[in-house]
Each structure stands twice: as structure tokens, then as C-alpha cells.
Amino acid sequence: MTETAAPRRIRRSELATPASNERMFAKAAASQADLVFLDLEDAVAPANREEARGKAVRAFNDYDWGTTVRALRMNGIDTRWAYGDVIEVLSGARENLDVIIVPKVTSARDVWWVDTLLTQVEGTLGITKPVRLEVLIEDVAGVANAEEIATSSSRLDALIFGAGDLSVSQHARVDTNFEPRDEYPGDFWHYARMKVLTAARIGGLLAIDAPYPDFRNAAGYERAARHAAALGFDGKWAIHPSQIEIANDVFSPSExxxxxxxxxxxxxxxxxxxxxxxxxxxxxxxxxxxxxxxxxxxxxxxx
Structure with missing residues (x-):
């Protein structure tokens, strides 16, 4: 597959919301984010991840999400929670779940595993609207195999660049905002960003830029978003509602x-x-x- 045009969908902003924190659900549903994902992975303590599945189901079913895409970040397929995340949340939310975000994808095989499980669950439940997939490229193996990953499933909507876990995988010396601790000439993440972007375009997918943890620094977030938009990225993660408006503005064409x-x-x-x-x-x-x-x-x- 050699498609270069992105699909006919929009993902300027993707808001992260812990699936364990019910107080945040109403605000997330009413936000102007193009996509909101309830996070069962890093944002939830391991002891609470199974309980959080039920909270995510109730959020998808009970709130009015308008045109916002409803997504779930499952746990990685190498964890004991992965299959339960897919089966329990999809069984409970059914057509109210639009997208599953798969973290720490390192090869096409990882995507195939989730795709196959979804096909089985959808068939069992009689769900006719297939759940879409977005995958996080946040490991050196994922960066190396990005093109293979981007063409691995017809369910795929987007590749997401994740700098946090990639920092660990790469043994990078960065601060808590994933920026280099020492002086570095140019964009520290340029190679990885371009690998993700290029692979996304090969697969006909959207490319989403990494989160910006320093959510109180609006100017820094906007600067990072404009940098990604200049390269060709279609949107950026928001870890705080205050970042949504910035992302929606930056990744929309100007007058x-x-x-x-x-x-x-x-x-x-x-x-x-x-x-x-x-x-x-x-x-x-x-x-x-x-x-x-x-x-x-x-x-x-x-x-």
C-alpha cells in the first residue's frame, strides 16, 4: 500500500482522561476535543485497572459525547490486562466505543493480535460497526518497524508518536517534559517523528504528535504543536483540557x-x-x- 493521503477524518486534539477518575468524565465528554480516550494504562494504578473497565463502560454509555470520538487506551498486549480490556469494555459499551488505542506497539503482529480479538468479540456480540484502531509508536522496535505497522490492519486510523516510553527504550537523557537535558542541535526527536509521519502517510493514516507534560506552559505546547504541524502531523495529544483549544487552532488551516x-x-x-x-x-x-x-x-x- 502506497497511499499518501490521510483518511477523511479529523484528529486535531486527542484528550487523555484516566478511566479510574469518574469526576473527569462529564468535562471530557463536553470538551471540544476531536477524540477523548479513557486511559486504562499508565494513568491508572495497576490495582485499579480491572475496576476502571466498568467505569469506562458507564462513561461511554451514560454521557452525551456529541461528535467527539470515544476511545479507550487498553493495556499493552504483553500484560495480563489486555484481553480483558478489549472483551469487557467492548461487551459493555458495544457501539458506544469507537476506537481502541494500542500502546507500545513494536510490530505488525501486535496489531494483528488486537484486530483478531476484536473480530471475534464483534462477531460473538453481533456488532456491525467495527472498532477502529490507533497505535502508539513508543519503542525503538516500533520506530524501526513503523512502515510495517502502518499497513498491518484495515482498522487503523492513526499512528501516534510517543516520546515518553521511547525515551526509556532509547536510553535518552531527557527531562520530565521529554526534552534533552543537555544542549542538542535541532529537534531531539526529529528522526522518530519523521519515521512515524512517513509510515502514517504510507499507510494512508493520520499522524498524531506526542503529549506535552508541562501543561501549565501554554506557549511551549503551542510551539511544539506548530513544529509538528509544520512537518505534516494532523494533531497532538492533550493531557489537560487547556491544551485542546490550542491544538484545534494550530492543526486547522488559518484564514x-x-x-x-x-x-x-x-x-x-x-x-x-x-x-x-x-x-x-x-x-x-x-x-x-x-x-x-x-x-x-x-x-x-x-x-
């Missing part, structure tokens, strides 16, 4: 981008009508490549 796209498209079509393969707008060349970019921006606006 200037929209105006420029419309103007370039109109000028190119006019040139084509006159038998020309290219034209200029404000002294800059506009050819077929610029048309594709303009069409992509306008398609995102329609979404």
Missing part, C-alpha cells in the same frame, strides 16, 4: 491559508482554460503540486 488556497486554485483553473499548465500568483509559481496542496487544505476545511 490566510484558506484564502491562498482558493486563490491559487482559481488562478490555476483559469490558466488551464487558456491552455496553460502553470501560472503565477503574487509573483510565485502555481502549478499542479500547488493545486494538490490547495485541494488538501480545502478538504480539511470541509471536514
Amino acid at each position: 490566510d491559508e484558506i484564502r491562498r488556497a482558493k486563490r491559487n486554485l482559481e488562478a490555476y483553473r483559469d490558466a488551464q482554460a487558456r491552455g496553460l499548465g502553470a501560472t503565477s500568483v503574487d509573483g510565485q509559481l502555481v502549478d499542479a503540486a500547488h493545486v494538490k496542496l490547495a485541494e488538501a487544505i480545502l478538504a480539511q476545511v470541509r471536514l
